Amino acid sequence: MINPYLHKFLNLLPYDERTKFRDLSAIKSEDRSAKSKILNFYSSVDNIGNFTPVMGIHQILGEDLDTWCAHDKNIDWDFINKNYERIIVGGAGLYHVSFTNFWKELNEKSNIPFIIWGVGGIFPKAKDMLSNVDGKLLSAVHDKADLINVRDDISANLINTTNVDIAPCPTIYLLNSLRNKKVENNNILYSSHEELLNAEDKKVVERFLGAKDKYLFTDNIQYKYYGLDRVLNKYYKSNHVITTRLHGAIIAYGLGIPYTAISFDYKIEEFNRLYGNGTIINDIRDMSDSVMDYQKVNNNEVVPDLSGINRFAEKVKLWIKD
Numbered sequence: 001m002i003n004p005y006l007h008k009f010l011n012l013l014p015y016d017e018r019t020k021f022r023d024l025s026a027i028k029s030e031d032r033s034a035k036s037k038i039l040n041f042y043s044s045v046d047n048i049g050n051f052t053p054v055m056g057i058h059q060i061l062g063e064d065l066d067t068w069c070a071h072d073k074n075i076d077w078d079f080i081n082k083n084y085e086r087i088i089v090g091g092a093g094l095y096h097v098s099f100t101n102f103w104k105e106l107n108e109k110s111n112i113p114f115i116i117w118g119v120g121g122i123f124p125k126a127k128d129m130l131s132n133v134d135g136k137l138l139s140a141v142h143d144k145a146d147l148i149n150v151r152d153d154i155s156a157n158l159i160n161t162t163n164v165d166i167a168p169c170p171t172i173y174l175l176n177s178l179r180n181k182k183v184e185n186n187n188i189l190y191s192s193h194e195e196l197l198n199a200e201d202k203k204v205v206e207r208f209l210g211a212k213d214k215y216l217f218t219d220n221i222q223y224k225y226y227g228l229d230r231v232l233n234k235y236y237k238s239n240h241v242i243t244t245r246l247h248g249a250i251i252a253y254g255l256g257i258p259y260t261a262i263s264f265d266y267k268i269e270e271f272n273r274l275y276g277n278g279t280i281i282n283d284i285r286d287m288s289d290s291v292m293d294y295q296k297v298n299n300n301e302v303v304p305d306l307s308g309i310n311r312f313a314e315k316v317k318l319w320i321k322d
Contacts, residue, residue, distance in 0.1 A: 010225040010226075018046060018228065019048075023044055041089045042090070053090060065088070075105055090170075091151070093122055098130070106141055107140055119151070139159055139160045142164075151169050172304050178232070187240075188216070235257065243262070253275055
């Protein structure tokens with residue numbers, strides 16, 4: 001686990017190895033210029049699950065697109081409408097309620113064609129957790145989109161519109177090109193959303209992992225001193241992933257590594273239902289060696305299905321040429 005004192009010290013160092021895009025929301029208005037014809041809206045929060053889908057999209061299109069963080073409260077729509085020909089929104093969990101203002105403004109202020117790619121909602125089991133943007137707003141915006149691709153059926157139900165394409169997160173396309181980085185090993189990787197676990201849950205995990213010969217830990221967040229590539233390197237060095245994060249399961253699947261997902265949100269169960277190679281448990285106390293042994297025997301080295309991603313990518317490429 002991360003030592004909080006060391007973490008604080010390392011983040012103070014004048015060094016930053018985080019993966020970053022050309023994000024115009026981080027550039028002063030007087031210094032902005034368009035370097036691509038397409039603008040990609042995304043979330044710049046350092047959870048790597050916000051970055052790997054964008055990296056996958058850019059790899060598919062063969063171009064590093066300009067980006068704009070959808071959290072920005074001062075999106076310059078005049079600049080965008082003047083300087084870009086197309087907008088791509090995605091991927092990751094951009095239906096989260098914190099993006100409400102973005103969807104309102106996209107609906108009201110964008111004058112250029114846009115598509116939705118690799119986006120999904122959150123569907124927490126805990127009733128006191130924040131969830132998604134209002135469905136009526138999402139439906140109104142998506143009715144204007146030229147193409148829509150979401151990562152699961154429950155997200156499609158949320159937007160309640162027609163002509164929705166369902167396919168895996170574009171992260172999986174990216175990871176397919178990185179499978180050769182895997183190394184043979186016996187490590188367990190614990191990929192944790194630490195905020196979801198209470199103190200007792202964390203003790204249960206520590207006892208379980210502490211009895212193993214080898215295990216690694218990641219919170220799937222990149223830091224100034226520990227960038228996205230280092231996080232992925234822990235997956236390359238693992239032969240089983242235990243995760244409370246959706247992108248823990250997505251990355252494991254993309255690399256052909258079996259996983260055990262501890263479900264706090266229906267989105268991770270939906271991913272497992274659609275694409276497999278993992279086991280779902282609903283209580284952290286249900287972790288067991290038998291579950292993990294079953295995974296190793298039955299689900300190791302699965303080659304991810306890219307057909308849905310490739311199918312939608314071809315539609316996008318035609319849309320760009322129009």
